[in-house]
Structures are given as C-alpha cells and as structure tokens.
Amino acid sequence: MSALTREETQALIQEVLEVYPEKARKDREKHLAVNDQSIEQSKKCITSNRKSLPGVMTIRGCAYAGSKGVVWGPIKDMIHISHGPVGCGQYSRAGRRNYYVGTTGVNAFGTMNFTSDFQEKDIVFGGDKKLAKLIGEIEQLFPLHKGISVQSECPIGLIGDDIEAVSKKTAKEIGKPVIPVRCEGFRGVSQSLGHHIANDAIRDWVLGNRDEKAFESTPYDVTIIGDYNIGGDAWATRTILEDMGLRVIAQWSGDGTLAEMENTPKAKLNLLHCYRSMNYISRHMEEKYGIPYMEYNFFGPTKIEASIREIASFFDDSIKAKAEAVIAKYKPMMQAVIDKYKPRLEGKRVMLYVGGLRPRHVIGAYEDLGMEVVGTGYEFGHNDDYDRTIKEMGNATLLYDDVTGLEFEEFVKRVKPDLVGSGIKEKFIFQKMGIPFRQMHSWDYSGPYHSYDGFAIFARDMDMTLNNPCWSKLTAPWLKEEQVAEKAAA
Amino acid sequence: MANIMIRRDSKGSYQFYLPKRDLEDTIVSMEFDTPEKWGGEIKLNNGGAYYIEPQVAPARLPYSVRAKRLDAAE
Numbered sequence: 103m104s105a106l107t108r109e110e111t112q113a114l115i116q117e118v119l120e121v122y123p124e125k126a127r128k129d130r131e132k133h134l135a136v137n138d139q140s141i142e143q144s145k146k147c148i149t150s151n152r153k154s155l156p157g158v159m160t161i162r163g164c165a166y167a168g169s170k171g172v173v174w175g176p177i178k179d180m181i182h183i184s185h186g187p188v189g190c191g192q193y194s195r196a197g198r199r200n201y202y203v204g205t206t207g208v209n210a211f212g213t214m215n216f217t218s219d220f221q222e223k224d225i226v227f228g229g230d231k232k233l234a235k236l237i238g239e240i241e242q243l244f245p246l247h248k249g250i251s252v253q254s255e256c257p258i259g260l261i262g263d264d265i266e267a268v269s270k271k272t273a274k275e276i277g278k279p280v281i282p283v284r285c286e287g288f289r290g291v292s293q294s295l296g297h298h299i300a301n302d303a304i305r306d307w308v309l310g311n312r313d314e315k316a317f318e319s320t321p322y323d324v325t326i327i328g329d330y331n332i333g334g335d336a337w338a339t340r341t342i343l344e345d346m347g348l349r350v351i352a353q354w355s356g357d358g359t360l361a362e363m364e365n366t367p368k369a370k371l372n373l374l375h376c377y378r379s380m381n382y383i384s385r386h387m388e389e390k391y392g393i394p395y396m397e398y399n400f401f402g403p404t405k406i407e408a409s410i411r412e413i414a415s416f417f418d419d420s421i422k423a424k425a426e427a428v429i430a431k432y433k434p435m436m437q438a439v440i441d442k443y444k445p446r447l448e449g450k451r452v453m454l455y456v457g458g459l460r461p462r463h464v465i466g467a468y469e470d471l472g473m474e475v476v477g478t479g480y481e482f483g484h485n486d487d488y489d490r491t492i493k494e495m496g497n498a499t500l501l502y503d504d505v506t507g508l509e510f511e512e513f514v515k516r517v518k519p520d521l522v523g524s525g526i527k528e529k530f531i532f533q534k535m536g537i538p539f540r541q542m543h544s545w546d547y548s549g550p551y552h553s554y555d556g557f558a559i560f561a562r563d564m565d566m567t568l569n570n571p572c573w574s575k576l577t578a579p580w581l582k583e584e585q586v587a588e589k590a591a592a
Numbered sequence: 593m594a595n596i597m598i599r600r601d602s603k604g605s606y607q608f609y610l611p612k613r614d615l616e617d618t619i620v621s622m623e624f625d626t627p628e629k630w631g632g633e634i635k636l637n638n639g640g641a642y643y644i645e646p647q648v649a650p651a652r653l654p655y656s657v658r659a660k661r662l663d664a665a666e
C-alpha cells in the first residue's frame with residue numbers, strides 16, 4: 103500500500119475516533135496527530151503526559167514500575183525491596199532483561215525479588231516494624247549487598263507508613279545506605295513520574311555521598327546515563343566509547359553499581375541516552391557540579407557516527423582523531439550489514455509504539471536499512487519528546503500518544519505496515535492479525551541493539567521477523583482456495 | 593511561586609524548566625539580560641510568562657531560582 107496523504111491520515115483518525123462517546127472522543131482527539139515537520143512546537147498538534155481515560159485500554163505502567171523496574175532495579179549490587187503486597191514485584195521480576203555480571207544471590211541481585219509481602223494485618227497496624235525486620239534479615243542472609251532501596255507500592259502511601267524513619271534507623275544499624283523511595287503506583291499519570299521520583303531519591307540520598315572523597319580522575323571520564331543494558335546494550339556502547347579513548351566511570355543503571363553512581367559527579371561529561379527517564383539527574387549534576395550532559399543516539403550507523411563526532415567535540419584533538427578512527431574502522435563492517443539486509447528490507451514500512459527514547463531514536467536505524475517509519479508514539483512521553491520527534495518523522499505520518507488498544511489495532515489495520523514494533527502486551531494481537539512483530543522493549547529476547555555491534559543484530563532480527571516464511575502460511579489451505587476462486591469469479 | 597531552572601541549550605538560547613510539572617520550554621524573551629540586571633518578566637515559547645525578581649546575572653548556568661507565574665500556557 104502506498105503512503106497515506108495528510109487528508110487520508112486525518113480522515114483515518116476521525117474514523118477511529120467515531121466509536122467513542124463524545125467526551126472521550128474530544129479527549130482522545132488531542133492525543134492523535136498527523137505529523138507536520140514545519141511545526142516547531144509539538145504542543146500545537148499533540149497533547150501528552152495526561153491521565154489516561156477510564157474505560158480504554160492503556161499500555162502504561164505505574165510510578166512504582168518507573169522507579170523499581172527502570173531506574174533502581176538494574177543497580178545490581180543493591181537490594182531493592184518491593185515494599186507492599188507481593189504481586190507488584192513478582193509479576194515484574196526480571197522482565198526487563200537488564201544484563202549484569204556477578205553472582206546472583208551473592209554479590210548481585212538483579213533478577214531476584216525482595217518483598218515485604220503485606221498482609222491484612224500490616225495494612226491495619228502499619229508495616230514499619232516488618233520493614234525493619236526485613237532489612238535485618240537481608241543483612242544477615244546477603245551480607246555482600248552494598249545498600250538497600252525501599253520501593254513503595256500503593257498501600258504504603260495510603261496507610262501513611264514512615265519509611266524514611268525506618269530507613270534512617272536501619273541504615274545506622276547495618277552501616278550501609280538504606281534509601282526510601284516514595285514511588286507509590288498512584289502518583290502521576292504513568293511510569294514517567296516514577297522516573298522523576300527515583301531520580302530525586304538518587305539526588306537526595308546517593309549522589310553527594312563521595313563528594314569529599316578523593317578520586318583518581320582523568321580528563322576523559324564520562325558516564326553512560328539512561329542505558330539499561332537490555333540484552334547487553336550498555337556493554338556494546340561502552341566498547342565504542344573506550345575505543346574512542348574515553349574512560350567510562352559509571353553506567354546508569356544497567357549493570358551499574360552503587361559506587362559508580364556515587365562517583366558520577368567526578369565525570370567530565372554525562373552521556374544521556376534515555377532522556378525521558380534520566381534527564382532530571384543530569385540537570386541536577388549540571389547545576390550542582392557543572393558537568394555538561396549530552397543526548398546521544400546509538401541506533402544505526404548514521405546516528406552513531408553523528409553522536410560519536412558530537413561526543414568527541416567535547417574533548418581534545420587526540421579523542422577527535424580516535425573518534426574518526428573508530429568510525430573508519432566500523433564503516434566497512436556496517437556497509438557489509440547494510441549490503442546484506444537492505445535488499446531484503448528496502449521499502450518496508452514500520453509502526454512503532456514504545457516508551458522512553460525509542461519512538462524517535464530507532465527511526466534512524468530503520469532508515470539505514472531502507473525502511474520507513476510510518477507511525478510512532480510514546481507511552482509516557484512529554485511535550486519535549488514530541489518536539490524532538492516531529493523532525494525525525496516524515497510528513498503526514500501518524501503520531502499517537504498513550505494510544506489505546508482499539509486505536510492501535512485500527513491504525514494498523516488501515517495503514518497496513520509490514521512490521522509493528524511494540525511490547526509484549528501488543529505482540530500476540532498483531533501476530534494473530536498476520537503482521538510481523540518485534541518487541542522493542544526487550545528486543546524480543548535478543549540484543550544488544552545499541553551501537554555498531556547492536557546494529558548488525560538489529561538488522562538480522564528485523565529480516566528474520568519480516569521475511570519469515572510463516573507469514574504466508576496464516577490462511578488455512580482450504581480457505582486459500584476459496585479466496586482464489588472468489589477472485590476468479592469476480 | 594515556583595522553583596524553576598534556567599540553562600543554556602546547545603543553540604545558546606535560554607531554556608526554562610519547571611521541575612514540579614516537568615515542563616520544559618525555550619525562553620523567547622527576558623526583560624533584563626545584562627550582567628548587572630538579569631531577570632524580570634520572561635516569556636516562554638508555549639505562551640506562558642513568569643517573573644523573576646531582577647538580580648545580578650548568575651555566574652554560571654544552569655541556575656535555579658524562584659519565579660512567579662504571570663500567565664500559564666494551559
């Protein structure tokens with residue numbers, strides 16, 4: 103199918119909106135837009151970061167998910183207590199595939215679930231005693247942990263427990279940091295506020311811990327911020343930075359440690375990948391410590407090259423020279439990947455619906471393979487995310503904020519993309535509709551996708567999914583014959 | 593009154609940030625912008641306006657300061 107025109111896209115949005123009652127239609131209308139590159143400000147065409155409508159199927163998470171699942175969870179040498187009933191932590195345990203090195207249960211705890219398992223009596227009488235006891239038990243059973251964070255689930259805020267007091271008291275007892283995080287699920291409209299709360303907790307409880315301590319620094323110290331090492335993303339990124347002659351002193355938070363976070367203020371430059379989830383702490387460090395931050399994009403060779411050059415521009419000529427050498431070294435390898443996969447993928451159209459940075463960052467990677475992104479949207483983006491997206495997307499493509507189940511399905515039915523990239527909740531709906539699908543949250547158990555090494559895997563995975571022979575086998579043979587017959591009759 | 597943070601973006605223009613509402617925008621005009629007197633009424637790209645008590649320009653940006661909302665955009 104050829105690309106839709108601006109009018110057709112607008113008509114499509116109107117058509118999809120028709121099923122809603124009037125009030126809901128008015129609200130949802132503001133979240134759907136046809137992209138217009140001439141607009142400077144996304145606010146004029148799309149509303150974001152608003153409460154989801156009751157009654158529609160949203161794909162968002164909660165503030166606890168943003169704090170425990172995204173920001174804090176991957177810090178491997180700390181124990182993150184899901185404070186409250188057991189479900190919130192257990193159902194999200196290890197789902198994000200934040201890889202780490204270490205021995206789980208001894209000095210790393212990434213895939214384990216620690217919870218205070220609230221019962222009725224804890225809700226009635228308060229859970230502070232239980233929390234103190236739990237922290238004591240952790241210290242006894244896992245003596246090699248470096249600290250504890252208390253991730254509040256909904257009930258904690260509702261019953262008014264004083265987790266700060268417990269944290270202060272127990273921190274003294276065990277002689278390690280205990281960090282209370284007020285990330286109850288009901289705060290804010292999506293996981294986005296959870297990221298902010300988590301960043302603030304890091305600012306208040308972690309960042310200044312080593313301000314007085316000496317640190318052997320070099321002029322080339324950088325940090326990777328907002329890379330969660332999904333399928334090894336941050337490792338692939340790190341190789342490139344190290345090849346450029348930089349020293350990575352901290353990884354936030356994929357495969358990261360408490361000590362790395364505490365040492366971050368010693369860096370010369372903070373490299374920020376996921377802006378949405380970690381811009382808060384980067385701003386803070388810029389103000390307090392005068393460390394500049396830079397948003398980069400390590401998806402697809404075109405964007406990687408641009409980012410490498412921009413990173414190098416912060417440093418002296420030796421780094422700039424090495425940066426060029428890195429680019430030159432990978433160029434033939436990347437060309438080989440493109441030569442191999444582009445003919446198989448060229449002209450294919452993709453629709454995305456993800457969170458954080460991906461709705462805009464991966465566009466370049468698809469374009470490198472000759473593919474086109476015809477629709478994109480954020481689960482929990484803000485206006486500034488859409489500001490950055492408008493320029494990346496083609497004219498008259500679809501933008502959808504906090505898309506509902508119905509809208510997404512209808513859009514896909516009409517736009518008929520060759521590939522949909524979204525999360526696990528959407529995967530099987532679209533696969534059953536016969537549309538190739540990749541999970542763009544967890545890389546569908548593959549990865550890394552970041553950086554040069556990741557691009558080769560990304561290209562292979564897209565090809566593997568799109569050109570899989572199964573897609574031609576979705577109609578039963580007897581139904582196929584009927585279709586042919588019908589066509590012949592017509 | 594709200595706490596805001598002002599920084600310079602890569603293009604050199606002032607950037608406004610309101611942590612409480614995660615609001616981020618470019619400042620299109622600032623009433624006073626000299627080293628001795630800095631602040632006053634600031635206008636945002638989204639149409640909002642804030643007021644910073646005129647003061648000596650901060651030595652370094654980003655800079656957090658209290659500001660009064662004159663006109664919210666939404």
Ligand code: SF4
Pocket residue numbers: 164165166167190254255256257286287288
């Ligand atoms: S909304 Fe509350 S109860 Fe639900 S997962 Fe989040 S913290 Fe748990």
